[in-house]
Ligand SMILES: Nc1ncnc2c1ncn2[C@@H]1O[C@H](COP(=O)(O)OP(=O)(O)O)[C@@H](O)[C@H]1O
C-alpha cells in the first residue's frame with residue numbers, strides 16, 4: 334500500500350518536516366531500487382544525496398518531484414516543489430522567459446519570469462532561444478523556471494555535472510545565494526563529494542535502497558576545500574562510498590638533528 338501526501342506548507346506554523354518518507358519502496362520488476370527508505374528533510378534544510386551510479390538517486394528524486402509513483406510506504410512532500418535535472422530540458426522553440434513560465438498560470442507571468450531570470454544573472458538573455466545559450470546559461474534558465482514556482486522543496490539531480498569547472502563554481506555560489514534568499518528545503522543529488530560538502534547541511538549516502546549513512550556538515554560558510562575539517566569529512570565520505578581518498582604526497586621533513594658544539598651545518602649543492 335502506498336500513499337503520496339501533498340502538504341500545503343504555505344499555511345503558517347506547519348508543524349512537521351516538509352519532506353517525510355516512511356518505508357518507501359519503488360521497484361522495477363524484481364529489482365527493488367528503493368527498499369524501505371525513511372527520510373525527513375526540515376524546512377530550509379540543504380541535503381546532498383550521494384550514492385553509486387544506479388543506486389536509485391534519480392528514482393527517489395523523480396518520486397519526490399511527482400514524476401513517478403511509489404509501490405508502498407508513505408511519501409509526504411510540499412505541493413510547491415520544483416526540479417532541475419542534469420540537462421536543462423528547455424523547449425527549443427520558446428524564448429528564455431517563456432520557458433521559465435511554461436505551464437504556469439499566474440498573474441503578471443512575464444514580470445515574474447523577468448524577475449527570476451534577473452536573479453540568476455540572465456536579465457540580458459530574456460529573449461534568447463535555448464540553442465543560443467551556453468550550458469551554464471541554459472541551466473540558469475532551468476533554475477529560474479524552478480524559482481518562479483516559489484518552491485518549498487527544490488530538487489536538483491546532478492544539475493552541475495555537465496558544466497565546466499569554472500561555471501560549476503559560479504553555479505555553487507548562485508545556488509547558495511538563492512537558497513539563502515528563498516529558503517526552500519533542497520535535495521541535491523550529486524556524485525561529487527566535494528560539491529556535497531561545499532553546499533549541504535547534511536550529506537546522506539544511498540545504498541541498497543536505503544540511507545546507509547548520513548553526516549551533518551557544520552563547517553561555517555562560505556566553504557572551501559582548504560578549510561579546517563573539510564578533508565576529514567571528505568575522507569570519511571569517500572570511505573563510506575567505498576573509495577579510498579588519495580592523500581597529498583607525503584611531505585618529507587628531515588628531523589632536526591642536534592649539532593655538536595662548534596660544528597658548522599653543511600649544505601650540499603648540486
Ligand atoms: N523506469 C525504469 N524502468 C526500469 N528500471 C529502471 C527505471 N528507472 C530506473 N531503473 C533502474 O533502477 C536503478 C536505479 O536507477 P537510477 O535511479 O537512475 O540510479 P542513479 O540515479 O542513482 O544512478 C537502475 O538499475 C536503473 O536501471
Ligand SMILES: [Mg+2]
Nearest residue numbers: 390391392490
Ligand atoms: Mg541519476
